[in-house]
Amino acid sequence: MKYYIIDDSLSVVKVLNRIVEEQGIGEVIGVSTDPEAAVKEIIVEEPDIVLVDYLMPQKDGISLIRQVREVKPKINFIMISQVSDKEMVAGAYKEGIQFFINKPINLIEVISVLKNVNDKVNLENTLGGIREMIQTRANEQKPDVKAKDKEQRLKEIKYLLGILGMLGESGTGDIIGICEERLQSNSSNIKEGISLYCSQKSEDPKMVKQRIRRAVKRGLTNIAGMGVEDYYNEIFQNYHYVVFDFESIRVEMDYLRGKRKDGGKASVDKFIEGLLVYSEVK
Numbered sequence: 001m002k003y004y005i006i007d008d009s010l011s012v013v014k015v016l017n018r019i020v021e022e023q024g025i026g027e028v029i030g031v032s033t034d035p036e037a038a039v040k041e042i043i044v045e046e047p048d049i050v051l052v053d054y055l056m057p058q059k060d061g062i063s064l065i066r067q068v069r070e071v072k073p074k075i076n077f078i079m080i081s082q083v084s085d086k087e088m089v090a091g092a093y094k095e096g097i098q099f100f101i102n103k104p105i106n107l108i109e110v111i112s113v114l115k116n117v118n119d120k121v122n123l124e125n126t127l128g129g130i131r132e133m134i135q136t137r138a139n140e141q142k143p144d145v146k147a148k149d150k151e152q153r154l155k156e157i158k159y160l161l162g163i164l165g166m167l168g169e170s171g172t173g174d175i176i177g178i179c180e181e182r183l184q185s186n187s188s189n190i191k192e193g194i195s196l197y198c199s200q201k202s203e204d205p206k207m208v209k210q211r212i213r214r215a216v217k218r219g220l221t222n223i224a225g226m227g228v229e230d231y232y233n234e235i236f237q238n239y240h241y242v243v244f245d246f247e248s249i250r251v252e253m254d255y256l257r258g259k260r261k262d263g264g265k266a267s268v269d270k271f272i273e274g275l276l277v278y279s280e281v282k
Helices: 010-023 035-045 059-070 084-093 106-140 142-161 168-183 190-201 205-229 232-244 246-256 268-281
Strands: 002-006 025-030 048-053 076-083 099-102
Touching: 002 010, 002 035, 010 025, 010 106, 025 035, 025 142, 025 190, 025 232, 035 059, 035 142, 048 059, 059 076, 059 084, 076 106, 099 106, 106 232, 106 246, 142 168, 142 268, 168 190, 168 205, 168 268, 190 205, 190 268, 205 232, 205 268, 232 246, 232 268
Parallel strands: 002 025, 002 048, 048 076, 076 099
Antiparallel strands: none
């Protein structure tokens, strides 16, 4: 994984550089204390992940992210900051940052965040490859191979739903049915899959989605609870990023700790898409 580090403090840049390379997390392809110069270098070098300071005198981190995203929308960002204001943090997440690293820099936190973001980026890259592979298979029209894959992939999907503690939820049956329909159709279009599934069952899509949403929320609560009890829980570390985004997990964990009135929200479409990706790469 290729990293670029930008912070107006040279000491912070050096610390993060050392952590990334000494811990074998990735390769640092560029560093800067000048945000204006960094924008140009980031666009040219195209790192996978940029560590960017929130508050810098010449240009704040949000402005830098917006400027880079206009040209390179697929670059991932992690914000470095002492900021604790909820509105500022929420605004940063809306700009699409993956996570916050708090100052002063904590070795364990940095390693955990960077490894998790690495996993997410790898998963997203895999998703693109899977879509291409699925399309190739469909064009080749090999029904025997597809049927065999379908059976095994459904087992993997049910296994993950079990890990998330969702098998007792009524909406989980709908999730499995939609996944089965998508595997049969050899397509990753989730909205189309939900529509076809509801049509086959003669059910109102709104009611089906409501059931699924309750089941997904149960899975989110269960996996976030594992992280609250022990952030380094093996199941939490291995599976929380597969079907949930980091922001939803973080908000749900804060809710379980009593720090928020509302918990995290998860997208039904992204959840099912994550299951299909997991079943392919497992």
